[in-house]
Amino acid sequence: MTPLESRTNGVAHHHANGDDTLLDCTIEELHYGKFKAVRDIALKIKKGTITAFIGPSGCGKSTALRCLNRMNDLVKGFHFRGHVIFRGQDIYKPGVDPVAVRRHIGMVFQQPNPFAMSIYRNVAFGLRLNRYKGAVADKVEQALRGAALWDEVKDKLHSSGLALSGGQQQRLCIARAIATEPAVLLMDEPCSALDPVATHRIEELMKELKKKYTIAIVTHNLQQAKRVADMTAFLYVDTTQGGRTGYQVEYGPTDALFENPQEKHTKDYLSGEFS
Amino acid sequence: MAVEATNGPNTGALDPAELKDLEWSLRQPRSLFSFAMSVLTGAATIGALLPLFSVLYLLVQKGIAALHFASFTDLPPAAMVEGGGFGNAIVGTFVIVSIATFIAVPFGIFAAIYITEFGPDTQTANAVRFAAKVLTGLPSILAGVFAFAVVVVASGGFSAPAAGVALALLMVPTILLTAEEAIKRVPTRMREAAVGMGATPTQMVARVVLPTALPGILTGIMLAIARAAGETAPLLFTALFSDFWMSRTNPHFLPKTMGDLMKPTASLAVMIYNFSGSPFDNQIAMAWSAALALVVIVLLTNIAGQALAKRTSNIR
Numbered sequence: 001m002t003p004l005e006s007r008t009n010g011v012a013h014h015h016a017n018g019d020d021t022l023l024d025c026t027i028e029e030l031h032y033g034k035f036k037a038v039r040d041i042a043l044k045i046k047k048g049t050i051t052a053f054i055g056p057s058g059c060g061k062s063t064a065l066r067c068l069n070r071m072n073d074l075v076k077g078f079h080f081r082g083h084v085i086f087r088g089q090d091i092y093k094p095g096v097d098p099v100a101v102r103r104h105i106g107m108v109f110q111q112p113n114p115f116a117m118s119i120y121r122n123v124a125f126g127l128r129l130n131r132y133k134g135a136v137a138d139k140v141e142q143a144l145r146g147a148a149l150w151d152e153v154k155d156k157l158h159s160s161g162l163a164l165s166g167g168q169q170q171r172l173c174i175a176r177a178i179a180t181e182p183a184v185l186l187m188d189e190p191c192s193a194l195d196p197v198a199t200h201r202i203e204e205l206m207k208e209l210k211k212k213y214t215i216a217i218v219t220h221n222l223q224q225a226k227r228v229a230d231m232t233a234f235l236y237v238d239t240t241q242g243g244r245t246g247y248q249v250e251y252g253p254t255d256a257l258f259e260n261p262q263e264k265h266t267k268d269y270l271s272g273e274f275s
Numbered sequence: 276m277a278v279e280a281t282n283g284p285n286t287g288a289l290d291p292a293e294l295k296d297l298e299w300s301l302r303q304p305r306s307l308f309s310f311a312m313s314v315l316t317g318a319a320t321i322g323a324l325l326p327l328f329s330v331l332y333l334l335v336q337k338g339i340a341a342l343h344f345a346s347f348t349d350l351p352p353a354a355m356v357e358g359g360g361f362g363n364a365i366v367g368t369f370v371i372v373s374i375a376t377f378i379a380v381p382f383g384i385f386a387a388i389y390i391t392e393f394g395p396d397t398q399t400a401n402a403v404r405f406a407a408k409v410l411t412g413l414p415s416i417l418a419g420v421f422a423f424a425v426v427v428v429a430s431g432g433f434s435a436p437a438a439g440v441a442l443a444l445l446m447v448p449t450i451l452l453t454a455e456e457a458i459k460r461v462p463t464r465m466r467e468a469a470v471g472m473g474a475t476p477t478q479m480v481a482r483v484v485l486p487t488a489l490p491g492i493l494t495g496i497m498l499a500i501a502r503a504a505g506e507t508a509p510l511l512f513t514a515l516f517s518d519f520w521m522s523r524t525n526p527h528f529l530p531k532t533m534g535d536l537m538k539p540t541a542s543l544a545v546m547i548y549n550f551s552g553s554p555f556d557n558q559i560a561m562a563w564s565a566a567l568a569l570v571v572i573v574l575l576t577n578i579a580g581q582a583l584a585k586r587t588s589n590i591r
Contacts, residue, residue: 071471103473113464116487125482126472176472 022047022214023105023184024085027067030060033077036241037063041082041248043233045184050206050215052229052254054222056269059235060246061218062110062188068216069105069186070098087183103130106182110189112169114161114176119144119153122161122172126180139179146212147175148205167198174205178213185209187217191224203228222258222270229254234266331570338567341560346568351518351546354555361565363520367435367541368569370521371514372504374439375446380496382443383450384485387492391458392480404455410448418444419509427513435521435540438514442506446499453498457491458484490584497580501573507544515539516549543569 023045030038038060045051053061063072070091072078083090091101103126114122123140132139140157144150149171153164161172170190177185187206191199206215206228219225225232233251237244250257250266261267301307345360352359386407390400422441427433461484469479485492517539543565550562 069471071467074467074470099473099475101473102471106473107471109464109467109471111464113462113468115465115468115483125469128482129472129474129478173468176468180472 020047021045022086023068023216025064025068025082026084027064027080027082029079029081030063030067030072031077031079032075035243036245038067038235038246039238041233041235043231043248043251045214045216045231047214048210049230050210050217050228051231051233052225053216053218053233053235054220054225054269055235055246055249056237057220058244058246059237061235063246064233064235065186065188065216065218066107068184069102069107071102071107073098103180104182105184105186106177106180108170108173108177108185108187108190110192112166112173112193114164114169114172116160116162118158119161119164119172120157123175123179125176130180132180143175143179144172146178146209147171148201148208149175165198167194167201170194170198170202171205174202174209178209182213184214184216187215189218189220192220199224226254226258232257234261234263234269236265236269334563334567334570337560337563338565340563341557342564342567346561346564350520351541351550352557352561354553355557357557359557359561361541361543361546361561361568363517364541364543364546364565365568365572366521367514367517368504368543368572370435370536371438371442371510371540371542372500374436375442375503376496376500378439378443379446379450379499383447383495383499384454384492386447386451387454387458388480388485391455392476392484403451407448407451410444411452413445413448414508415445415506416508416512418442419512422509423512430537432537433513433515433539434537435514436536438510438540438542441509441513442503445506445509446503449499449502450492450495453495454488454492457488457495460491461487493580493584497577497584500580501577504573504576505544505569507548510542510545511548514542514545516545517541543572 021044025041025043025045027038027041029036041060041064043051053065055061066072067080067082068084072080080092083092085091086101086105089096091098091105106126115125117125120140123143124136127136127139141150141154144153149168152168153172161169164172170193174185174190191202194202203224206217209215210230217225217229230253231251232254234249234257235246236249238247239245250261250263252262257266258270261270299306301310343358343360345358346362347360347365348362349358349360350363351361386403390403394400418441421444422437426437426440430437465483465487466479469483474482518541521535521538521540547562547565547569550558550565553559553562
């Protein structure tokens, strides 16, 4: 099997100007120490859309997603070649503060991870980090409403966030992430720890959220990608060069990618015939 | 399937006729063994608690006799004099342990933060961890000798701060190691959440890691305090003892009693040590009372610590 060239619908630009691209992401190579985890990913994320990363386990979907707000910086031996242009600025340019990047590009994780504090303080956490001077209570309510959690928790804002159910916890984490109104919301398999009902609620929520936020989501649930995503990137694992390196096979509008995949790997994976 | 299995030969399934074997009976070797082991563990538990409670019993029985309200406010009695107390020793113990806590807590917690959050796999962290483990086994008398050489000799006399340094030396390893464990137990996903929110490492530690680990850290501090409060050997080299209030001019409590820090200072532990070897009955009785008071103080500290830890773990 020869490694397939990455295929994108657009040509990689180094600057996003003119169009409404919010994130222009090119990963040439990404290493963890000597291990090459991901290569050849190029995609542009438009403002106000949901972009899904799909692919088999170990194809580097989460790794690619975590590049978008420099979460990978925490991993020892992380080395990145490429660029992620956010509002005309490469977030990997020397001198860029990853902490500042993460305040604009928020994240929701696979496991709901509220802090061991009250619901209110969980949501207010980001506001306090940013030394928000305005009415914190209003912002908290707004964020909880935005995450479709307000009605369920408005009477117990000062009880522990850890006492909520899994689905509620995940919506709390979404509320926490949107309280500071970041431009982009990265969601790393946000429903994989949830039951179908909670999953459905989060999906509805995502469709609502994309009016205000740009969302990138990793999911191993193809149906979920189909239901919520405007654009979908299919990543696959290349084992020919030793090790397992994820790369982008195909990227395009979700409908087109599911209805009419251009690459054999995509076709096989979508029809369930993958090794 | 199930019916066939019970009728067929060599299926290994239970014959319904053997159902009586399901009844619990000591005649079954495994039941007998299990029962014997349960009895053994119970007996061992009682065996371990017995000395503890007999010590407490003895302490209460002997200590309560000479214990009056005045015991907490008066100065140690001279030989064959009725009355007296250990007021200055309580104040001294409180002052010395406070000084030790103020020294040991920042060192212990900051070091724990360093070896868990900022340099977990560095040579420094390994060295610190190793040193702390070795230091937990440090004979307390050596801490006293060390503080004698470093503080008493340098400052020109026995004093409460010298004793504080000696006790801090014994407290730091306990605080460090328990704080390390508590911090390590904070789930990684909470750290990730904080970082994902755009928290700097300092904000992550101060606002997420430490509050989450607080109950464990407090428990460690309380353990260290409880141990330090009962130490005698280090104090003999550093605080010595005093038959007077810390400020010799004032026989009454607070705050003037806190006056002369740089003088020999009384403590319950040393008082017990001194008086228990006394040939005079009244002083021996006072030693028992002081011992009872010390145990109660340590116990109360522990209970307060537990309650505090519980309160902080319930979220406001």
